[in-house]
Amino acid sequence: MDYVLTSHSLCKSYKKFHALSDFSIHIPKGSVYGLIGRNGAGKTTFIRLVCGLQEPTGGVFNLYGEDSGTKGIYSARRRIGAIIESPAIYRNMTAKENLRQQYRALGLPSFDGIDELLELVGLSGTGKKKAGHFSLGMRQRLGIAVALCGNPDFLILDEPMNGLDPQGIIEIRELILKLNREMQVTILISSHILDELSRVATHYGFMDKGTMIKEMSEEELNAVQKKCVRLTVDNITALSVFLEKQNIEYSIVSDTQADVYGEINIAQLITGLFQSGCNVTSMHEKNESLESYFINLVGGEENV
Amino acid sequence: MSKLLRADFVRLFRSKPFFIFCAIIAAFSVYLNIGHSVSLNTLNADYAILPFELLIYFSFAVTTAVSFFAGVNFSDGIIRNKLSSGYSKTEIYLANLTVCAVISAVFSVLYMTGGIWLVVYKKMNAATFITHILAGTAVAVSFSALGSAVTFVCRSKAVPIVVSAVIILTMCLGANLLHNKLDEPEYNREIETINGISVEGAEGFVYGNDDEVTFKTVKNDKFLPGGTKRTLLESLYRFIPAAQAIEISEVSYWSDTPDTVYRMENRGVDNFGDNAEITSPFDAFKTVDPFYCLIFQIIVTLAGIMIFRKEDLN
Numbered sequence: 001m002d003y004v005l006t007s008h009s010l011c012k013s014y015k016k017f018h019a020l021s022d023f024s025i026h027i028p029k030g031s032v033y034g035l036i037g038r039n040g041a042g043k044t045t046f047i048r049l050v051c052g053l054q055e056p057t058g059g060v061f062n063l064y065g066e067d068s069g070t071k072g073i074y075s076a077r078r079r080i081g082a083i084i085e086s087p088a089i090y091r092n093m094t095a096k097e098n099l100r101q102q103y104r105a106l107g108l109p110s111f112d113g114i115d116e117l118l119e120l121v122g123l124s125g126t127g128k129k130k131a132g133h134f135s136l137g138m139r140q141r142l143g144i145a146v147a148l149c150g151n152p153d154f155l156i157l158d159e160p161m162n163g164l165d166p167q168g169i170i171e172i173r174e175l176i177l178k179l180n181r182e183m184q185v186t187i188l189i190s191s192h193i194l195d196e197l198s199r200v201a202t203h204y205g206f207m208d209k210g211t212m213i214k215e216m217s218e219e220e221l222n223a224v225q226k227k228c229v230r231l232t233v234d235n236i237t238a239l240s241v242f243l244e245k246q247n248i249e250y251s252i253v254s255d256t257q258a259d260v261y262g263e264i265n266i267a268q269l270i271t272g273l274f275q276s277g278c279n280v281t282s283m284h285e286k287n288e289s290l291e292s293y294f295i296n297l298v299g300g301e302e303n304v
Numbered sequence: 305m306s307k308l309l310r311a312d313f314v315r316l317f318r319s320k321p322f323f324i325f326c327a328i329i330a331a332f333s334v335y336l337n338i339g340h341s342v343s344l345n346t347l348n349a350d351y352a353i354l355p356f357e358l359l360i361y362f363s364f365a366v367t368t369a370v371s372f373f374a375g376v377n378f379s380d381g382i383i384r385n386k387l388s389s390g391y392s393k394t395e396i397y398l399a400n401l402t403v404c405a406v407i408s409a410v411f412s413v414l415y416m417t418g419g420i421w422l423v424v425y426k427k428m429n430a431a432t433f434i435t436h437i438l439a440g441t442a443v444a445v446s447f448s449a450l451g452s453a454v455t456f457v458c459r460s461k462a463v464p465i466v467v468s469a470v471i472i473l474t475m476c477l478g479a480n481l482l483h484n485k486l487d488e489p490e491y492n493r494e495i496e497t498i499n500g501i502s503v504e505g506a507e508g509f510v511y512g513n514d515d516e517v518t519f520k521t522v523k524n525d526k527f528l529p530g531g532t533k534r535t536l537l538e539s540l541y542r543f544i545p546a547a548q549a550i551e552i553s554e555v556s557y558w559s560d561t562p563d564t565v566y567r568m569e570n571r572g573v574d575n576f577g578d579n580a581e582i583t584s585p586f587d588a589f590k591t592v593d594p595f596y597c598l599i600f601q602i603i604v605t606l607a608g609i610m611i612f613r614k615e616d617l618n
Binding site (some may be wrong): 054082 | 306307308310311314315340376380381382385386387388389390391392393585615617618
């Protein structure tokens with residue numbers, strides 16, 4: 001498998017605090033890689049290292065075949081676009097002027113494609129309005145447009161959904177999918193909105209306390225996520241007694257609801273419950289959420 | 305780096321604050337020279353006054369403009385775009401420094417020539433004038449190097465303005481102390497007798513125009529003779545841009561009097577006999593000043609780059 005970005009034993013310390021320690025990552029070419037971790041896990045630190053804002057205190061990362069610390073890393077960075085935490089835009093310039101400025105900095109020969117970029121992020125109608133007067137969502141979109149200047153092969157988005165309204169989140173999601181599927185842009189996204197991340201990511205990296213706990217593809221995640229049936233019943237005690245007797249894994253969700261795990265015979269379950277004095281009023285199949293999986297992975301909700 | 309430089313220059317020349325600064329400086333220069341022109345006509349003086357006397361204050365304008373321009377990299381987060389576009393921190397620093405040097409040079413020339421046509425009809429040595437413009441510009445570029453370094457170390461837009469001002473004021477203080485130390489005369493003149501009566505060691509005496517007063521020349525203990533210590537202090541003095549700005553301000557009044565004599569008289573230094581050694585930091589001003597400016601710019605820039613490269617950016 002071709003990897004756009006890998007790291008090996010990457011470390012970053014701030015005095016005595018280890019933001020990253022022995023961190024490893026493998027981002028396949030053409031993937032949408034969701035980087036998941038709680039606040040302070042080291043997601044943004046890693047992105048800052050890749051973008052050159054900071055230098056590692058140990059280990060190495062490799063971007064497009066170029067190791068960090070070598071001269072080649074600068075040319076490798078020319079293939080990336082990034083938005084880190086807040087959008088980096090000139091507030092006293094219009095959206096178009098901002099893109100032109102980035103085009104100049106990149107040394108692009110013409111301003112072709114600027115109108116299309118503005119159209120793509122939904123800012124084509126902003127005219128002479130200065131970016132300083134944009135809403136947070138508009139600034140976020142402009143930041144993404146700036147990151148897309150020069151058609152990067154690899155896009156790094158740190159919390160791209162921050163400040164966006166529901167409509168904006170949907171638009172950015174569609175943009176990410178479009179860039180990935182139609183333009184084959186590899187995308188690294190860190191986000192706290194795990195539900196949103198699960199809609200776009202093809203690969204996941206779960207990190208905690210500066211280390212990578214687990215990396216997996218979407219298929220692998222689906223395979224390990226527990227399947228369950230959520231039952232709504234009129235007697236939760238009878239349900240519990242019956243499932244204990246049958247040695248079936250379950251968890252109580254509320255006074256009337258419980259999740260039942262594993263491959264179960266629905267007909268036998270409903271009949272058995274009926275005979276035990278418990279009526280099933282509704283049931284539906286569901287997957288364990290990405291959030292639940294992450295919480296289980298990092299060792300319980302109290303750690304998140 | 306040329307692409308980055310081009311982008312930064314385009315940003316500069318499309319920046320309204322830059323042109324507003326230019327207009328204010330040019331207007332201020334014209335205002336100063338109108339005042340000078342009126343004075344010259346009133347006095348019917350046979351000399352011209354060059355508008356350099358406020359150069360030290362001008363340094364604040366330079367560092368403020370530089371902080372505004374370079375600080376945008378940090379206040380708007382543009383530095384992140386530049387770094388992730390594959391530019392090194394050194395390239396970003398040098399591109400900014402180049403633009404800031406041009407800003408200071410433009411300001412300097414505007415300040416020094418803005419209203420010069422008002423006094424140009426007076427006797428004016430063109431070579432002296434051009435030398436001073438170049439020296440003033442070199443000092444202004446030194447201040448832009450200082451402003452850039454402070455901005456890249458502080459990594460903000462507003463804080464460097466204050467920090468630069470404090471540094472300049474500190475430099476002025478240091479320059480003044482050095483100036484006084486270096487300017488101590490070798491001999492002082494003391495009153496020996498009044499009407500034949502010795503007043504040696506006496507205090508608080510007065511004498512009139514009709515009194516016969518004799519003077520004696522006494523060695524000044526505070527005088528710093530030529531040697532390693534004096535050379536070091538002179539070099540340090542010339543190294544400080546604030547000192548150079550003060551020097552340029554003080555030689556702003558040009559006349560027919562030969563420069564060296566004029567400067568000595570202007571500073572209250574008399575030639576006491578054949579053995580007197582007149583050592584003044586002014587003597588070497590014209591020839592070595594740009595060299596010291598360059599040294600200052602290089603040292604400050606290297607220090608700025610070294611610190612900036614080690615800094616973790618957010």
